[in-house]
Amino acid sequence: MLELSIFKVLIPALFSFLLGILMAPKILNFLYKKEVWKKKAGNEKGLGDNKGTPIFNKLHKEKDVKTPRMGGLVIVFSVFLTIVVFWSLSFFLTGGPSGKTDFLSRDQTWLIFATFLFGAIIGFFDDFFTIKKEGLFAGGISIKYRLLAVAFFSFFISLWFYFNLEMTSIKIPFYGDFFLGIFFIPFFILVFVSLFATSNIDGLDGLAGGIMAIIYGAYGFISFFYDQINISAFCFTICGSVLAFLWFNIPPAKFYMTEVGYTALSLTLGVIAFLTDTVILLPIIAFMLFFTEITTILQVLSKKFRGKKIFLSAPIHHHFEALGMKHHTIVMKYWIISAIFAIFGAILAVMG
DSSP states (O other), X not given: OHHHHHHHHHHHHHHHHHHHHXXXXXXXXXXXXXXXXXXSOSOSSOSSSSSOOHHHHHXXXXXXXXXOSOTXXXXXXXXXXXXXXHHHHHHHHHSSOOSSSOOOOTTTTHHHHHHHHHHHHHHHHXXXXXXXXXXXXXXXXXXXXXXXXXXXXXXXXHHIIIIISOOOEEEETXXXXXXXXXXXXXXXXXXXXXXXXXXXXXXXXXXHHHHHHHHHHHHHHHHHHTTOHHHHHHHHHHHHHHHHHHHHHSSSOSSOOHHHHHHHHHHHHHHHHHHTTOGGGHHHHTHHHHHHHHHHHHHHHHHHHTSSOSSSSSSHHHHHHHTTOOHHHHXXXXXXXXXXXXXXXXXHHHHO
16 A cells, blocks of 8 residues: 555656656746847835836846746646646546546545645736736736735635534644634634735745755655645645646756746645644744745835835845855755745644
8 A cells, every 4th residue: 555655645746847847948938039028127116115126127127028928837737737647547447436446536636726726826927927017917917906816715714624624723732732712713704815925935046946855755755754645646646746837947947937836836835834733833844935034024124114225225135245245156055044944844844
């Protein structure tokens, strides 16, 4: 049984990776042909004071204009087609979905898959409007509308967890269940909105992809340990697709993940954290996501209320960049720190 479980978990990961590697050049050519990039580089308004971010604009002036967005389509299509292929394959091997080869199941992964698709759709429309020069939502959908969409979606998902799965508490390692009752619903929404807000990690070549691959690898291990084999297979399928994307995103990046990929990955991560009952460990396993988000919040608050910056540029990886640190050095150190925290979080999950 163990050998079969390992086969079921890792083969889709390899398949999604190979699929992504094969699809990426075609997607890349399409994005270049359609000029899917910002028509003007940089952050004109800035964060907190509407004075712009001259350091960021100077550092990113060239590559923002010339590098396509929507590279996350590689991840979305790889995951989607891998699920479809293995689900279809089950009909030939076992006469229908049996759980032996497919990993799309109502009790574990239907909700994850639906969230993944929802995130991809929201992200796609934001990317689509970002590249528009004029008209409705030109320059991108306002953050408040995207947050509202995510909040509404997470509200309905939270109701499913609360009423159907009867989840009213969260597990705290070495303590046990912490009862939330009806407050589980706002807590669920808060987690989703917080994860959605971590998209500012997607700022340097290879940064978001490498971190997400590490996080999903950790959750693949955790869910496998919990005998949630279908969730584990889903996590490693995402892992494979992200690695395929990363093959083309490491410096110099051929394209950026942007919202179509990142929104799908971040929201899906939230559902997986709740289904594995490890949401309290999410800030550890995904430490660099939340650390980066916190630095941005601190920068905005400081500029708004103190009238001055804490960092040269935010998120903090741009601060290091402004100090003269090489892009690849920042990215590699972020990967290493992410791996250490992901391993630590996984240890707490299996021991607690």
